[in-house]
Amino acid sequence: MRHAISPLVKVLLSRILPWVFVLIGGVFLYSGNREMSSARSMADWARTEGHIISSSVESIQYGSSLITSPTYRALIVYEYRSGEMVFHGTRLSFGDHAFRQAADAQAVVNRYPVGRAVTVYYNPFNVTESVLEPGSPWQPYVALGIGGLFILVGICLAVFMRRLMRSEN
8 A cells, every 4th residue: 555645745855855965065065076176276486495383182071971982183373484584383284173082183283393494384365374385185076976976866766756746656
């Protein structure tokens, strides 16, 4: 015995829900593409010599300690010059992220000991914006993949629901 689907549910499933998936996918694609473009533009940034001022592991606690465990990040402070001006930066790469294990953040800190000479990449149009590791991290690829998946699900849902609605008539 087949159950009849109400007209409201038919409209929601066949016309609105697929567009919700496509819209969410579009947002992820836009975000991933924007991040990818920003990361790629870093390759064209000006370069200068700098040095590490401090290098440590920072513990970050989000929410209640009963609910979440702390995450860790490498806090690298470096100094660089542009012209006669001296600047300080803390951004390691475009996709800086936190680690679940302190040892992972410590591995990054070990790569940047205090006093080490480094190449600093800075935005020539905004000299205070700088990184030590230019390039594209993995996060934009994840956003692009999720966006593509949502759009694919939305299209498949639209086709499937349209066929299902026709078969009921």
